Amino acid sequence: MKKNWLNFPKQQLKRCLKFFTATLGFRLTRIIMTEQILFLETPSILLTEERERKDIVIGAPHHSVGGVKNLPCVEHPNADENSGFIARHIAEALKISSIIACNYRVDPNKNLRTDYSMQIAQWAPKYLIEIHGHGAKSISDNLIEITAGSLTRNDFSQLFASNLQTKLSSYEELNKYVALGDFRKLYFQGTKSATITDERWKPLQIELPPSLRLNPVNNKLPKSASNLTKCLIESITEVCI
Structure with a gap:
């Protein structure tokens, strides 16, 4: 057999x-x-890929494949389903280094001593971008929240959100989404994340709703994720490169 x-x-x-x-x-x-x-449902693996650029790093600290709702992690049991696919597609397109924690047993971005955080520090990037997913429970499913971790870096998160909003409006299936980057209005501010509050790099935590990460029929990435990824690639290029 x-x-x-x-x-x-x-x-x-x-x-x-x-x-x-x-x-x-x-x-x-x-x-x-x-x-x-990225499709594995149970092994806890840190997928690290160093590419041509290390000045920009993209991460997905809470990835699971679609359909796997929970992580084997007491501190962060909710999985950001399919977030790693989006992060890796961006990394491949821009040739930037990436780090994806798959089904991880510890919360990798809440402590600077985890292998996830230490690898980012070893690369010493100028920018760190993390792809997360919210469950559309505390905020609306049409919201994309973007934080730089503090009010002092509010201009940066608002600049990125404004740029992304312009890109989203170009697509019929994406123009209903709102990219919000004002720290004072965010539900997910990222203040408890060690990697997002670190002063060694400029961070962005991007919280994507379920409808942009999950096809309700088969739990794969929805068709809209392709154009969303294009928008994120363009915004990262214009704001960070």
Whole structure:
């Protein structure tokens, strides 16, 4: 009976990686394995990819594949479903380094001593952008909240939100969404996040609603996520690069 390697535990996954690296070459293995890692439902994995640019880093600290609602983490049990796919698509397009915590057992961005936070610090970026997801319970499903972690950096988050809003208005399926960047009006201010309040880089925490991350029929990314990703890529290019 054939085994589905997607269900392999972490150690077996590592052995598969070594085998494919030896036989098919690192680059091909990296592409195959990376795409599969984001779909895994249970292994706790930190997916780190260093690319041409380290001055901008994009992260997704609470990723799970769509349909997996909860993380094995007491401090942060709610998963940001499919957030890692969006983060990685942006990273690939802009050739920026990325770090995605998949099904993580600790809350990676709340402490500067986690492997997630320390890797970001090692890259020493000028900008850190984190893709999160809100559950549309405390705020509306049409809201995209963007914070830089403090009122002193409010101009930066508002600039990015304004730029993104212009991009969203160009698409029929996205013009109903509101990008809000005024720290004083945000529900998710990011003040408890160690990586977002750190002064070593300019941070942005982007909270995406469920309708931009989840197709209710199959839990995959909705069609609108493609144009959303384009908008985010354009805004990052214009504001941060």
